[in-house]
Amino acid sequence: MEGASDARASGLAALSHLSLLSDEARSLFFPAVAELLLAAPGTAVDASLHDSFGLNFSAAGSDAELLLHATKLLLCRVATREYGTDGSKQVHAELLSAGLADGAAVWVREAAEAAVKSCGSAELRLAQAHAAASYSHDYLHDFDWSVYHVLGSSSLARVQTPLLQLHLQIAKAGRSGEVATEALELTPTEVDATLGALSEASEALRALS
Numbered sequence: 001m002e003g004a005s006d007a008r009a010s011g012l013a014a015l016s017h018l019s020l021l022s023d024e025a026r027s028l029f030f031p032a033v034a035e036l037l038l039a040a041p042g043t044a045v046d047a048s049l050h051d052s053f054g055l056n057f058s059a060a061g062s063d064a065e066l067l068l069h070a071t072k073l074l075l076c077r078v079a080t081r082e083y084g085t086d087g088s089k090q091v092h093a094e095l096l097s098a099g100l101a102d103g104a105a106v107w108v109r110e111a112a113e114a115a116v117k118s119c120g121s122a123e124l125r126l127a128q129a130h131a132a133a134s135y136s137h138d139y140l141h142d143f144d145w146s147v148y149h150v151l152g153s154s155s156l157a158r159v160q161t162p163l164l165q166l167h168l169q170i171a172k173a174g175r176s177g178e179v180a181t182e183a184l185e186l187t188p189t190e191v192d193a194t195l196g197a198l199s200e201a202s203e204a205l206r207a208l209s
Contacts, residue, residue: 011073012098014066015108025053030115033071038119038127071112076128078112079121088113122206129205142169164191 018026032052049057055064077083077091088109095105116124144167164186172178186194 010098012070012094014063014070015074015095016099017063017067017070018108020055020063020067021053027111029053030071030075030111031118033068034075034115034119034124037072037075037124074108074112075116075124078109078116079124079128081121081125083121126205138170138172140168140170143167161187163187 018029021029032049036049049055049068055067056062057064057068059065074091078087080087083091091109091112092105095108096102100108146165147162148165149162166184166186168182168184170180170182172180
């Protein structure tokens with residue numbers, strides 16, 4: 001566990017680059033990064049962050065990029081299910097180990113906790129589970145639907161049957177911007193079964209720490 005704590009402290013060291021921001025901007029930075037973590041995978045955010053804070057967060061290896069990464073790391077740490085009084089003390093110790101002064105460590109920890117509380121720790125965990133899955137699995141980017149009634153069909157089982165037609169836009173894993181469209185037709189029974197499976201999957205994601 002000590003090694004894990006040291007690794008986290010090392011990752012948080014770039015929070016010293018908060019000095020790049022004005023006092024007013026610092027108070028807005030943590031909520032802005034929390035909103036970024038809630039965004040759908042592939043959402044363009046670099047431009048909005050640049051406009052808001054005047055830093056290029058996409059420049060590889062830059063102080064701004066390292067600051068953004070450290071802030072994401074801290075927010076995800078605070079959003080874990082087990083975070084509480086003990087977690088708060090541990091994070092404070094890790095911030096001190098990362099080189100922050102005691103007063104700065106208190107401010108940073110409280111700012112991160114407030115940002116996570118405002119967006120919801122469960123919502124943030126769910127968004128990050130989706131983001132992690134998108135790197136190795138296709139995921140649902142968007143969808144559209146319509147309902148119609150079959151008056152005639154070459155299949156007798158489909159005659160006089162209401163159907164739900166779904167058009168799913170599937171984003172391809174690891175391929176930024178590539179989206180494929182899939183069409184499905186579902187009977188009421190199939191719709192109920194699909195909604196049940198999706199509900200179970202959603203609950204399972206919410207249970208992830």
